[in-house]
Amino acid sequence: MFLTTAIFAESSYVLPYPSAMQGSKFYTISLIWDEIRKYWYFGDFGQFKYNLGESDKYLVEAKTLFEYKQYFLGLNALRKSKDYYNKSHPFLLKAHYKGKDTRKNLILFESASAKHIEILLKMKSEVPEEFTWEPEKSPPTKLYLHKEIENSINVRQKEG
Amino acid sequence: MKKILYISYFVFLCFVCFFSYLFVDRNLKFISLFFSGFSSSNRFSTSIIYTGIVIIFFLFYLLFIRFFSKNKLDGKDIKTLIVLTCVVLFFSYPAMLSYDIFNYILTAKVTFFYQENPYIVMPNEFVNDPFLAFTRATNKIALYGPVWLILSGFPHFLGFGNFVLTLFGFKLVALVFYLLFLLILKKISGNDKAVLLFGLNPLVILETLVGAHNDIVMIFLVLFAMYLAKAKKLFYMITFFVLSFLIKYSTIALLPIFIFIFIKIVRKEQLNWSKIYLVSLILMFLIFLLSPIREEMYPWYAIWFLPFVVLQYKNKIFKYLSISLCFGLLLRYIPFIYLGTYLEPTPTIRQIVTFVPTALFSLFYVIKKKI
Numbered sequence: 001m002f003l004t005t006a007i008f009a010e011s012s013y014v015l016p017y018p019s020a021m022q023g024s025k026f027y028t029i030s031l032i033w034d035e036i037r038k039y040w041y042f043g044d045f046g047q048f049k050y051n052l053g054e055s056d057k058y059l060v061e062a063k064t065l066f067e068y069k070q071y072f073l074g075l076n077a078l079r080k081s082k083d084y085y086n087k088s089h090p091f092l093l094k095a096h097y098k099g100k101d102t103r104k105n106l107i108l109f110e111s112a113s114a115k116h117i118e119i120l121l122k123m124k125s126e127v128p129e130e131f132t133w134e135p136e137k138s139p140p141t142k143l144y145l146h147k148e149i150e151n152s153i154n155v156r157q158k159e160g
Numbered sequence: 161m162k163k164i165l166y167i168s169y170f171v172f173l174c175f176v177c178f179f180s181y182l183f184v185d186r187n188l189k190f191i192s193l194f195f196s197g198f199s200s201s202n203r204f205s206t207s208i209i210y211t212g213i214v215i216i217f218f219l220f221y222l223l224f225i226r227f228f229s230k231n232k233l234d235g236k237d238i239k240t241l242i243v244l245t246c247v248v249l250f251f252s253y254p255a256m257l258s259y260d261i262f263n264y265i266l267t268a269k270v271t272f273f274y275q276e277n278p279y280i281v282m283p284n285e286f287v288n289d290p291f292l293a294f295t296r297a298t299n300k301i302a303l304y305g306p307v308w309l310i311l312s313g314f315p316h317f318l319g320f321g322n323f324v325l326t327l328f329g330f331k332l333v334a335l336v337f338y339l340l341f342l343l344i345l346k347k348i349s350g351n352d353k354a355v356l357l358f359g360l361n362p363l364v365i366l367e368t369l370v371g372a373h374n375d376i377v378m379i380f381l382v383l384f385a386m387y388l389a390k391a392k393k394l395f396y397m398i399t400f401f402v403l404s405f406l407i408k409y410s411t412i413a414l415l416p417i418f419i420f421i422f423i424k425i426v427r428k429e430q431l432n433w434s435k436i437y438l439v440s441l442i443l444m445f446l447i448f449l450l451s452p453i454r455e456e457m458y459p460w461y462a463i464w465f466l467p468f469v470v471l472q473y474k475n476k477i478f479k480y481l482s483i484s485l486c487f488g489l490l491l492r493y494i495p496f497i498y499l500g501t502y503l504e505p506t507p508t509i510r511q512i513v514t515f516v517p518t519a520l521f522s523l524f525y526v527i528k529k530k531i
Contacts, residue, residue, distance in 0.1 A: 043276030045285060100274060101287040 011114035015056050018064045022073045044095035045105060051088035052112055055081045059116055063123055071131045071143050082152045085116070089159045113156045120156070124149045162232070169220055169241065173248040176213055180253040180370060182206065187293035190323040194253070200500065207498040214490045217362035218483070224360055228353060235352035242342065242359045246335055249369040254331055255294075257493050258458070261330055261372045262295040265323075267302045268316035271309055278302035278309065291323075307406035308374055334372035338364075341380040341467075344387050349471055357470040357479065363486035367460035375463040378407035382414060383467055389421045390433070397421070410464055413447045414440055434472070441468035441478075456507075457514065459489035477525070484521040488514045 020026040034054065041050035058081035065074030092109060096102045127145045134140040182198040184191060199206045224241065227233040254261045266289075270278045274286060283289065284298040292298055302309065315329025342359045346352070358364060368376045381404035388397040397418070405412040417440055424431050444465040451457050462485065469482040495509040496502065 041277060041280055043274065043281065045274075045281045046277045049280060101285075101289070103287050104285045 011111050011118060013108075013111040013115035015060050015115060015119070016053075018060050019057060021061060021064065022076070044091045044098065044100065048088050048091035048095070048105060048109075051084045051091065052109065055084035055088060055116070056112065057081075058084060059119060063119060066123055066127050066145075071127070071145060072133045072141075075143055075145065075148055078148055078152060081116075082155055085152075085155060085159070109159075113159060116156045117153055120149050120153045124153075162237070165223070165227070166240070166244070170244055170248065172216060172220065173245060176217075176370070177248055177252040179209060179213060180256040183256040184253055185255065185294040189290070189293070191253075199497070203498050203500060207494050210497055211491070211494060214362065214487065217365070218487055221360055221362055221483070224356060228356055235355075238352050238356045238359070242339075242355075245360070245365055246339070246369060249365065250328075250331060250335055252370045254327065254370060254372045256370055257366065258371055258373075258460070259294075259296045260374075261327065262291065263297060263303070264308075264312055264330055264372075264374065265316070265326055266291050266295050266298065267304070267309065268312040268326075270302075272313055272316050304374065304408055305406035307403050308377065308408065311377065311407075331369075331372045334368050334374070334376055337377045337380045338368045341376055341383065344380065344383050345467065345470070348383065348387055348390070349473070351473065353473045354470040357473055358466060361466065361483075361486060363459060363462055363490055364466065366490065367463060371460065373460040373463070374407060375460050378404050378411055379463055379467055381407065382411045385418070386421075386436075389418075389425065389431075392425055394422060394425055410444075410447050410461075413443045417443065437468050437471040441465055441472065444468060457489075457492075459486075459492055462486055462489055480521055480525075481518060484517040485514075488517040491517070 020030045038050055041047055058077045062074045062077035062081060065071075065077055089109065092102050092105055095105075124146055127149070129144075129146045131143045131145055132140050133143050181194045182196060184194045184196070186195055186197065186200075188195065224233060224238075228238070266283045267278045269289070269291065270276050270281060270283055270286070274281075279302050282299055282301055283295065284292060286292070311333065312330070315326055315333055319326025319329050338359075342355050345358060346355050349355070364376075367373050381400050385397045385400035385404060388400060401411070401414070401418050417436060421431065421436065448457070448461050448464050451461050462482075466482060466486075469478050472478050491513040492510045494513065495506040499506055
């Protein structure tokens with residue numbers, strides 16, 4: 001009993017490789033590019049895919065930053081991932097109300113949610129519960145990492 | 161004699177039109193009235209009839225060329241034959257040899273009906289769409305350029321949601337561009353022979369007037385760009401060239417030619433159009449030969465280089481080599497019609513039948529020359 005570890009259902013959903021990170025000179029370019037892509041991904045399914053894709057991207061970014069103990073930047077990426085995730089599902093609902101068959105994309109959404117939860121749980125086990133971030137020119141801030149990750153998991157569990 | 165030729169050609173075209181309906185897909189509920197299942201349950205007979213059609217079509221074609229050379233047919237006759245071909249084959253079933261027209265229709269539906277980006281969203285994401293039952297390769301995003309996508313909006317909207325109207329709308333687009341192409345070809349070549357060689361070529365007819373492939377649109381735009389270049393209208397030349405490769409991308413191979421034309425016109429230097437057509441022919445033929453890298457050498461890809469062959473209509477070797485190649489390309493359909501599979505031995509037989517007529521013609525030509 002004591003030797004057993006928690007095993008979570010693994011999703012076959014594939015997350016992207018980490019792209020340009022915050023602090024990189026290419027990061028601003030990637031943000032502009034993302035903004036342009038938003039218009040290319042028109043339509044309900046297009047917007048759903050765009051938002052889910054961005055959510056995936058920022059989740060991977062958060063995971064990578066946490067691995068390098070960049071908790072403040074990682075938390076920003078985690079929040080962005082959650083925001084994009086929240087934006088994606090309404091487009092499926094919108095498509096459904098317009099009479100579009102959303103079954104295939106719902107499966108994709110569920111699979112993505114499962115993968116996100118899988119990553120977030122792993123992330124939670126690897127980061128400290130709290131972290132005090134001490135910037136050079138401003139007062140220290142307490143980062144509640146576990147709480148933020150749990151919040152992200154809850155959102156995925158609720159929607160997915 | 162001419163009357164007999166007209167009547168027999170008309171009867172033959174009617175038979176081709178009838179034969180095309182033997183290929184109606186079982187899942188195509190919109191025209192289930194025409195479904196017979198003949199082509200799938202009588203594969204041997206269908207293959208024999210199809211081979212016969214191709215042979216007779218080429219015999220007519222060679223006869224037209226011969227009669228024209230002997231002044232037994234004139235420009236007016238060519239026009240009549242083309243109009244006759246258009247009128248009869250407009251009513252043929254387009255998915256006799258390929259299913260591309262269904263992809264055009266479904267891609268237009270994804271864009272204009274579902275209002276999704278077809279370069280991101282695949283048709284098979286609309287699981288309950290009735291068109292999925294008979295459309296092939298629905299797991300692909302749009303393969304064609306944005307100009308084609310915009311153009312496909314016309315038959316889509318003019319179809320008013322009716323499948324049959326939309327289907328024939330797409331056929332009408334191909335027919336209109338076929339006629340526009342012949343018009344420009346006549347203006348550029350100043351000769352009815354070129355119009356005959358292209359307009360009555362069985363491959364062009366089957367792939368454009370029956371199959372409604374969009375290659376004719378792309379090639380019309382590029383030839384129109386050349387026509388505008390001759391008129392020294394540089395801006396319009398560039399515009400139509402860009403429009404052309406935004407239909408199906410392959411005319412991008414002609415970019416060096418258009419850069420060359422542009423420079424020459426700016427410098428006010430003379431252009432040798434025969435050489436331009438020859439280099440265009442070489443470039444488009446190279447792209448045609450390279451097409452298996454992307455997918456396979458589809459017969460309708462011959463439309464990419466044929467215009468530049470007919471613009472060299474005085475060159476007999478080019479003419480007969482291209483005719484034998486077109487014949488071989490149309491034979492490519494036989495293995496699938498007979499075997500009903502794209503798996504081996506279909507691809508191998510396809511490769512063989514494509515080049516055998518051209519090889520035989522070359523051999524015949526060499527022997528004849530030596531004698």
